[in-house]
Every structure is written in structure tokens, then in C-alpha cells.
Amino acid sequence: MAGLDVLLTERDRAVLELHDETLTRVAGFLRNTWGPVILPEESIVRLVTASEWGPAVARCISTFGFPGVGTADGGERLDFSGVQVSGPRENFEIDVATYRCYARYPVRTRIDEGVRQVEAPWAFAYTRDTLLPCLLADGHPVPPLPSRTEFGDGWRTDDAFDAYAAIIDPADRLRAAVRCPAPLDVLVAAIESPEGSRAAAP
Template identity: 30%
Template sequence: MSVNEVRQHIGRTAHTRQMLAVSLALALTLLLPGCTSQQNPANLSSTAKVVFTPKDYQDVMWDSIMARFPDAVRPEVPIVRVITDEDFAPLYEQCMHEEGFEVEVYEDTGFKAFVPEGQDEPFSLAMYICEAKYPRPTEMGVAEDDASGHLLYSYYRDSLIQCLTDQGFEPEPLPSETKFLDAMSTDERYDPYAGLLRTGGLNFSDWETLNEECPQRPAELE
């Protein structure tokens, strides 16, 4: 096969963006030692937000690329401007075209791209460049109350960790419930998805598909 057609679902819906942002927030607190108090869940109220800068987001995206392509060389990418979701489609299509790839963006579902065989790494680099040039604001509160914490722990223990394992992933070991609850409002907060993103065990391009098979949170907390 000379050409592979790849349909990438990259989380344009509000729900998917929200759930990915939770994992990003937690991954960033451990990936980035220079995080400010704005990015530290220990300082959050139940209505506070975690806000990452475009540079933070670039760092997390690049860690994901390095997990797949360890010899990749990170390009210097100047930020053109911060955009809205409404701006995304035409700018992304144009940028990817300039990088040598034709993509078609679908509203709320992602995009379709034609990737020549053997071009997975250049395609991933092109995605990184275009996302870095035109970042979108990313923010999400991560605080939970005690009742939600107990429910979340039970869901991780009884469902999510086994589901991720069945899908071929190796989530970090679940701590005791006491330790889990004590860490809920700190940068040591346990989250299986955040751990996979942080260690490179999960790529952003696979995140939405996996979340459909193994929802990140129980339905009661949606």
C-alpha cells in the first residue's frame, strides 16, 4: 500500500477536550518543574482552573512524539497567534498543506489525512508544528470533593485499571484509598490517563479512541 488513509479523531467536542485537559493538567504538574501556583492543583478551589501556556502544551506534545520517535529533532516553532476553535479548521488545513500533507478537518470530529507509507514521523512533526503555531486556550479545573474522590477511587480500582490493562497499557499502580484521597488536591494526585501521557505510554492521537473503550471517569461524575 503506497498511501495510508488515516482518520484522526482529535477531540473537538467540549466533553473530549475537557477530559483530555484533565489528564494534561495532571501530567503537566509533574512534567514541568517550573510550573507556577496557577498550575498547581494544591492551590485550587472546586471552581478554580488549571491554565497551561502554549509552551507547556508544546512540551507535552513533544514528549508524546519522543515516545514514538526517540531520534526526532525538536523544531523551533514560533507562535503565530492563539486561536479559537472556530479559527482552527482553515488555519490547520493551510499549515499542514505548507508542511506537505493534505488534511480535511471535520467539525467536532477531527480530521482525515492521507499519509504516504513511511511518513508517520514527518506527519507527526507536521502536526506538532501546526498545533504549536496556532495554539488554543486550554484550561480545566481538577479539584474533587470527598464523595467524588471515593467514587473515583472505586471506579479506578474496579473498572478503569483493568480496562486499560486489557487494551495493552500498563497504568501506574493504584495507591491505597487513604493515600489516594490525601493526594486528591496535590500534584501527587493519581490518575491512570495522566500517568500514561506522562510516561509516553499513550499518544495523543490514540487518546480519544482509548477513552471510548475505557472512559476516564465514571458516568456519575460526568
């Protein structure tokens, strides 16, 4: 799906911008804590999903001499309770190691307004050109498609356009969603695919 491939590249760029903003905040926190330290620049190893992030960063931190970092919340948070450190020097070193490992593994599944705006035009086109025709071809009623702007405003919110809203029977709705998947389902599957998490966008 060529349009989806283009979207994923554009989306990855937006995610990396968000990642850079996060690193800037973390660097500011470290400098507020430890003074005007020089932090090394790190190359991105790969983009990861939220559940992959914790294990990847924990393994990375262990390579800097701090084994024992665990994960919590399905891999989305780090647990440092098993790490043994002694004194300010080691506390500083683990903070720097954590920063370096954060830098190496951007979270591809992150969402902010910039990422949402990148996704919305593709989602609108997919809904108009693929999803609604698929539902109609299978004999399902479909609601009127909102304008591009209205669709985009609702994308990934509680007010998102529901292409299956006119399908009353829950079983029919489920079958329709399998046969004619929603744009968010298609997008999430592509983002979380092994191929999608191997490398960052150029």
C-alpha cells in the first residue's frame, strides 16, 4: 500500500521530532541536577513500540554497568528498584546511561498533535476510497463522510468518524470491521509490524 508507506515515513519523521523534544527536556533535567554536563550524542538503533521500549532501554543500560533495571506497565516504564548504586558518582553515571539509552530507542507508537496531523489526511483518504466502498460492496449502510477538516479534527479522539455507526447488529459490525478494517487498525498494525520497527526514517 504505497500511500501507507509514504505516511509511515512522514510519521516517523514527526515521531523523531517529538523524540528530540523529549531528549532536550531530559537533558535540561540532567543539567539542572548535575550542572553543565556534556552529554554524548547517540545514534538511533531502531524505532520501537511502547511495549518494546522498556526491555530495549533496560538492556542498553545494563551495557553501561548497571544491571538490574526492570520494566513495568507492560514495558512502558522502567523500574530501577533492583539497581545497586553507591554515591553521587554512580547516580550521575546511571542518569547519563539512561539518557543515552533513551536516545537510542525512540518510541514509534507515540502520539502528539503533530503526529496526529500527519496521520489524518491518509486516514481520510483511506476511509473515502477504501473503507466506505468496501462496506457498501458488502451491503452495509454507511454514514455520510464528514469534510476533510472535520474528519481530521476528530481523528484519534472520542469524536472520531465511525464508519460502522449505521451497522446495528454487533455481530454484523464485528464481521464488517474484519472484512473492511478501519484506518486506525490498519495504521496500528503497520506501525507495530517487525518491519516497521527496524530503522528510523532517513
